[in-house]
Every structure is written in structure tokens, then in C-alpha cells.
Amino acid sequence: MRFLFVDRILDMVPGKSIKAEHTFAGGEDFFQDHFPGFPVVPGVLLTEMMGQTAAKCLDAESRAKQRGKAMLAQIRSASFRDWVRPDENAIIKAEIKSSQSKFATAVCSVEVRGRRVCSAEILFSFLSLENFAPGYHDEVLEAFLSARERGKEQGNG
Amino acid sequence: MAKSTTEILAWVAQVFEAPVEKISLETKMGQIDNWDSMGVLTLMARMDEDFQILLTEEEIEQMRSVQDILDVLRKHGQLEDKP
Numbered sequence: 001m002r003f004l005f006v007d008r009i010l011d012m013v014p015g016k017s018i019k020a021e022h023t024f025a026g027g028e029d030f031f032q033d034h035f036p037g038f039p040v041v042p043g044v045l046l047t048e049m050m051g052q053t054a055a056k057c058l059d060a061e062s063r064a065k066q067r068g069k070a071m072l073a074q075i076r077s078a079s080f081r082d083w084v085r086p087d088e089n090a091i092i093k094a095e096i097k098s099s100q101s102k103f104a105t106a107v108c109s110v111e112v113r114g115r116r117v118c119s120a121e122i123l124f125s126f127l128s129l130e131n132f133a134p135g136y137h138d139e140v141l142e143a144f145l146s147a148r149e150r151g152k153e154q155g156n157g
Numbered sequence: 158m159a160k161s162t163t164e165i166l167a168w169v170a171q172v173f174e175a176p177v178e179k180i181s182l183e184t185k186m187g188q189i190d191n192w193d194s195m196g197v198l199t200l201m202a203r204m205d206e207d208f209q210i211l212l213t214e215e216e217i218e219q220m221r222s223v224q225d226i227l228d229v230l231r232k233h234g235q236l237e238d239k240p
């Protein structure tokens with residue numbers, strides 16, 4: 001299983017807010033154990049999903065090259081109100097509360113069927129891009145930014 | 158609104174998840190378990206959120222005791238003179 005929990009960015013203002021989506025298809029191994037006969041997405045993966053979404057919003061900031069990649073540093077609060085079942089489309093939202101050179105904080109939530117199922121406040125630190133594999137890039141983020149650029153060009157043309 | 162020294166000591170305890178009775182003006186960085194690199198990050202974030210203070214590199218380097226934290230808060234007008 002890949003550890004990528006954002007399928008697509010739906011909307012984003014870099015460094016400010018982001019809306020994305022992800023669907024757990026149901027074939028993931030962990031559903032066999034979590035739980036037999038009652039498969040639900042583990043809270044730890046919902047939290048990771050919120051962290052990945054907010055990180056993309058921070059990584060999209062123009063200063064990301066100098067600051068590095070946003071990394072989960074602290075889950076300051078998290079609550080889970082309802083189950084997320086296999087094959088349900090999750091809408092993930094994050095609002096960046098503070099984005100500084102050394103840290104950032106974000107308030108995040110996940111909605112399923114229009115209902116908020118979990119929320120978290122997350123603290124991020126930043127890790128220099130030199131630490132990652134050469135050529136590493138975020139395909140989901142780049143796909144969104146490229147599509148937006150194309151949209152602008154078409155709008156101008 | 159500026160806080161009293163007692164309120165700030167309780168705030169420091171909360172930031173570092175330490176028992177408030179272990180926090181005094183004399184408490185040094187090495188005497189609080191959670192005052193490590195992650196603790197410094199948390200302190201920076203809480204300074205921003207709770208007091209709207211963006212710490213400079215110099216201020217971060219200078220903060221080595223609880224008294225140092227209070228000095229920074231006083232400098233930014235966030236600490237009352239009374240205890």
C-alpha cells in the first residue's frame with residue numbers, strides 16, 4: 001500500500017487554505033483487521049490524510065524551496081466523530097493558521113457525506129529538500145498547479 | 158492582555174506538558190524533559206498563537222530558562238509587573 005492519502009486537490013490558496021479528496025477503495029490490507037466484519041478507516045490514517053493535505057498547501061508557497069518540505073511535528077488535538085467506511089469519498093479541508101519560517105500550524109477536518117467526521121490541529125516543522133531523493137516531487141500538488149496554469153492560459157487566450 | 162508571572166508559569170507548564178509545581182523562574186531548559194528541539198518549536202508556535210509574538214533567531218537562542226521566557230514576554234509587553 002502506498003502512503004499517499006490525497007487523490008486530488010479540489011481548491012487551494014497556497015499558504016492559506018486547501019480542499020482535497022481521497023477515497024479508500026476498500027481493498028487495502030488494513031481493513032481485514034480494522035475491523036473484521038466492520039471495516040473502518042483507522043483514525044491514524046485520517047490524521048495522516050489531514051496532515052498530507054495541509055502540508056501540500058504549505059509546500060505550494062513560493063518560499064517552500066528555501067524553507068523545505070512541511071513535516072508533521074505535533075498533533076495538538078484530534079477528535080473523531082463518525083466512521084469512514086471503505087469506498088466513501090472523503091473531503092479534506094485545512095486552514096493554515098500560521099505559516100512562519102520554522103513552523104506552521106493548521107486546523108484540518110474531514111467530511112464524508114457532507115458531515116464532519118474528524119478534525120485536528122497540527123503543527124508542522126520544515127525539512128530541507130536536500131534530504132529527499134533527487135527528483136522527488138509531489139505529483140498531486142504538481143497536477144493541481146499545472147491544471148490551474150492551463151486554466152489561466154486558456155482564460156487569457 | 159498582559160499576564161501575571163503566576164499565569165505565565167502555568168502557561169509554560171502547559172506548553173512543555175510539565176507539572177506546574179516544577180516550574181519556577183529559576184527552572185532551566187535542561188530541567189524540563191520536554192524542553193528539547195520539539196519543545197522549542199512548540200514554544201515558538203504558542204508564542205505566536207497566544208501572544209502574537211514571532212520570536213527572532215536571537216530570542217530563540219537566548220531562551221535558556223523560564224526567566225528568559227518571561228523576559229521576552231516583558232519585552233513584548235505581555236507580562237504584568239505585578240506577580
